[in-house]
Amino acid sequence: MPELDFRSPRLFVDAPLGAGATVSLERDQSNYLGNVLRLAAGDAVLVFNGRDGEWRAEISGRKRADTLTITAQTRAQDRLPDVTYVFAPLKHARLDYMVQKAVEMGTARLVPVLTRFTQVSRVNSERMRANVVEAAEQCGIISLAEVVDPLPFERFLAGRDPARLLVFCDEAAEVANPVQALQAATAANRGIDVLIGPEGGFAEEERALLLRQPNVLRLALGPRILRADTAAVAALALVQAALGDWGANGPFTPSPSS
Numbered sequence: 001m002p003e004l005d006f007r008s009p010r011l012f013v014d015a016p017l018g019a020g021a022t023v024s025l026e027r028d029q030s031n032y033l034g035n036v037l038r039l040a041a042g043d044a045v046l047v048f049n050g051r052d053g054e055w056r057a058e059i060s061g062r063k064r065a066d067t068l069t070i071t072a073q074t075r076a077q078d079r080l081p082d083v084t085y086v087f088a089p090l091k092h093a094r095l096d097y098m099v100q101k102a103v104e105m106g107t108a109r110l111v112p113v114l115t116r117f118t119q120v121s122r123v124n125s126e127r128m129r130a131n132v133v134e135a136a137e138q139c140g141i142i143s144l145a146e147v148v149d150p151l152p153f154e155r156f157l158a159g160r161d162p163a164r165l166l167v168f169c170d171e172a173a174e175v176a177n178p179v180q181a182l183q184a185a186t187a188a189n190r191g192i193d194v195l196i197g198p199e200g201g202f203a204e205e206e207r208a209l210l211l212r213q214p215n216v217l218r219l220a221l222g223p224r225i226l227r228a229d230t231a232a233v234a235a236l237a238l239v240q241a242a243l244g245d246w247g248a249n250g251p252f253t254p255s256p257s258s
Contacts, residue, residue: 004140005074008056009037010046012133012144013068017052021070022060033065041065046074048136050144053077080108080143081245082191084164085236086156087112088198089120090228098229099128103135103145105236106245112150117200123150153206162214163190165243169235170210171201173220182242185217194239196231 011033015023025033033039041059047068048054054075057068085107089095102110110132112123128147136144160166165185195210202210210216221234240246 005046006140008044008046009033009039010048010054010137010140011068012137013047013049015049017047017049017055017070019070019072023047023057023068023070025065025067030061030065033059034061039065044071048142050136050142051077054142075142078143080145081106081240083107083236083239083244084109084111084191084193085232086193086195087232088115088118088196088228089123089150090199091120094227094229095120095123095128096131098232099131100135101229101233102236103132103141104139105233106240107145107236108143109146109148111148111156113153113156114150115153115198115206116203117198119198119200125149154209157209157213160193161190164215165190165192166210166213166216167192167194167235167239168210168213168216168218169194169196169221169231170207170218171220171225172207173218175220175223178219178221178238179242181217181219182238185243192239192243194235196228196235199228 011029013023015021017023033045039045039059041061043059045057045059045068046054047057047070053073055070056072056074057070059065060067060069083106085102087098087110089112090098099110110128114121125147132145132147135141167182211218219235219238221231221238226234
């Protein structure tokens with residue numbers, strides 16, 4: 001793991017980055033740097049846009065932080081492992097937590113799906129994207145996970161690439177060693193979809209539909225029933241450890257779109 005600068009503030013900016021470029025700050029960013037962090041003209045921050053790597057920048061402005069002048073690149077752009085996290089939406093605070101943790105775990109895409117027992121029918125995609133940015137800023141991540149608008153569960157299954165490995169976390173599955181099951185998977189080189197259902201579990205017809213999918217791995221997350229947000233962290237940790245970039249030689253390639 002490369003040495004990271006955790007002392008300097010980090011900001012996501014939606015602008016091209018390169019040596020000598022000037023970036024205008026949004027009002028909330030200016031307020032954060034000037035009034036919250038008490039930074040002034042001449043102080044340095046780190047910035048990223050998800051495309052051009054991470055850069056050091058110098059604050060400019062007379063009365064408040066108005067612009068940033070890009071000075072030098074600190075890290076080249078990386079790409080996230082090709083892991084899509086598919087989930088039944090949760091209520092506000094727990095959804096915020098789940099999105100943040102999925103980003104920290106290296107997820108490339110977040111796909112909310114509406115199942116029969118999903119408790120939340122409306123999803124604030126912009127709030128999810130804001131949580132993605134906040135988690136990336138705080139954790140030294142320079143690639144942003146894509147947030148997909150919610151879609152019906154059956155539509156997700158109909159549209160997914162059958163060559164991808166579908167890790168179906170099922171509370172009704174027989175408890176076995178999940179690491180061994182993942183290591184035995186053979187379709188990981190085309191990417192992985194990790195699926196966590198709603199608090200009420202999958203309906204029987206949904207479970208039957210899932211088990212008919214190609215390249216599906218039905219996985220138990222231990223002998224205890226986990227809350228959906230806890231299951232997200234557990235499942236993504238298992239996938240990253242067994243097949244992802246936690247190991248020295250993860251067998252599947254990074255996401256080309258990240």
